[in-house]
Amino acid sequence: MKPILPGAPWLVAHRSMLGVNRPYPLTLNGRDYVLWQNTSGEISALSNICPHMQAPLSKGWICQERNTIACPFHALEFDGLGRLFRDGELSRTSFIEPLKLIVDGDFIWTYGGFQPQLPVPDLHQKVANDYDFLGVTAQKSIQSDFLSCLKINYDHNHQNGTHREFFKCKSCRSEFIEKEGIYAKVSQVVEKDDYTPEEIAENPMLGAIPDVMNNFLEYVFPSTQFFCLQSPEVQTYQGHILYPETENRTQTFILLYAKFSDPSLKPVMKDSLLHAASIVVQQDTQCLESLYPRQTPKIHLPNEDIMVYAEALYNNWEGAPVI
Ligand code: FES
Ligand SMILES: [Fe+2]
Incomplete structure (x- = not known):
């Protein structure tokens, strides 16, 4: 290949x-x-x-x-x-x-045996120094090409479709706070509907999600997206990692980190957070594995500049600086 x-x-x-x-x-x-x-x-x-x-x-x-x-x-x-x-x-x-x-x-x-074109990012180590490591989850080989898997991580509109039952989003506004080469930081304001008591009983971490979420995401192209969810009880740093296995298979896993307002919440919420993260990847996988071959979109949505930025980095790779 x-x-x-x-x-x-x-x-x-x-x-x-x-x-x-x-x-x-x-x-x-x-x-x-x-x-x-x-x-x-x-x-x-x-x-x-x-x-x-x-x-x-x-x-x-x-x-x-x-x-x-x-x-x-x-x-x-x-x-x-x-x-x-x-x-x-x-x-x-x-x-x-x-x-x-x-x-x-x-x-x-x-670097898979190739001449390095970019340094190893330092963000992962910074997160590991600041947050508790909860574990690895959602490790899977997705039957989809790397670019499609990359784009879904930069797609701030699919929560209303792919994750509709889970996130119950009413609206999502995302914008770049920083954009510097392969590194980007995006703020995301999400308004959501309430969860029912039954839903919270089944998945206690849902109870910690406020109705209006002020999240942010840190991207290091092409391997990493950290999704940072902030609530009064817990601040999570959820690292979505990708690498290309073959032309039409992509490996993913999540490295989950968190800070709890009260340390006694950690044992209560840990499994629930890991489980929630794995559901999100399961839903993304189902979506990615069902897509028809890519065509030029005939319709555009708000927030798509974030995805366009990632696609441009991918398409312009030949021009990456040699270090
Ligand atoms: S020892 Fe590996 S194939 Fe024979
Ligand atoms: Fe997703």
């Missing part, structure tokens, strides 16, 4: 997603890789193709003592540099190409 946005930094995992001594498969821009984290927190990444007879290494297992991955087919073992471990020693040469990772705290980034 023709790589999508080559040289962009992709956030491919949060450390908590990897587990320990367990192969973690990853597809990025049409190539398959395997990652694993050892007990000391070191992370290795290789092409997933065994150089013997091309079995997928991610279906194998980790040999803890040597920090190698064993192939599921004939059990050959390779270390994190792709060297073969046989008869008690490592080969001098590498048989498998490692994938270069940039591990920034709990964030695992990669």
Whole structure:
């Protein structure tokens, strides 16, 4: 496939997603890789193709003592540099190409083997320093191209359709507060209808959402959208992460952070917040997977300048500065 946005930094995992001594498969821009984290927190990444007879290494297992991955087919073992471990020693040469990772705290980034065109953003680390991490949710491979998945995150009109039952929006006004290259901050004022007591009983976090919400979103093209919902009880920083798996598959997951006015609310609301975030992605996925091929829109809505901005960054990628 023709790589999508080559040289962009992709956030491919949060450390908590990897587990320990367990192969973690990853597809990025049409190539398959395997990652694993050892007990000391070191992370290795290789092409997933065994150089013997091309079995997928991610279906194998980790040999803890040597920090190698064993192939599921004939059990050959390779270390994190792709060297073969046989008869008690490592080969001098590498048989498998490692994938270069940039591990920034709990964030695992990669340029997928391309020359970096943009720096790894620092926003994620800032959020992690300021907020409690609640967990990862909504991890899924969406059967849709990257641009469509990107655009829905910059689309401030679809809440009335895609998320109508969940958000009960009556109106939404969004505008840029900052727009600086690949970074944008958008304020969003949403008026919504009341939830019924039954709806709140089923999903307690709904009770914390005020009738008029003053939210904001921070975007770092192309990997990240942080949606920040503010209510008297809780302020959430919900990071929607995307990366292209293939031409028509896109991986997403949410990193959920929050600050509670009263720390005792955290255990009560944590699961509900994670669940709510996963519903939102489920609804987006259903929408994205049902779209017909893209055509030039014949109708326009308010707030679309935000989506137009993202699409322009995507279409003008060739002009991105080399760092
Ligand atoms: S295919 Fe991997 S060891 Fe043979
Ligand atoms: Fe959505």
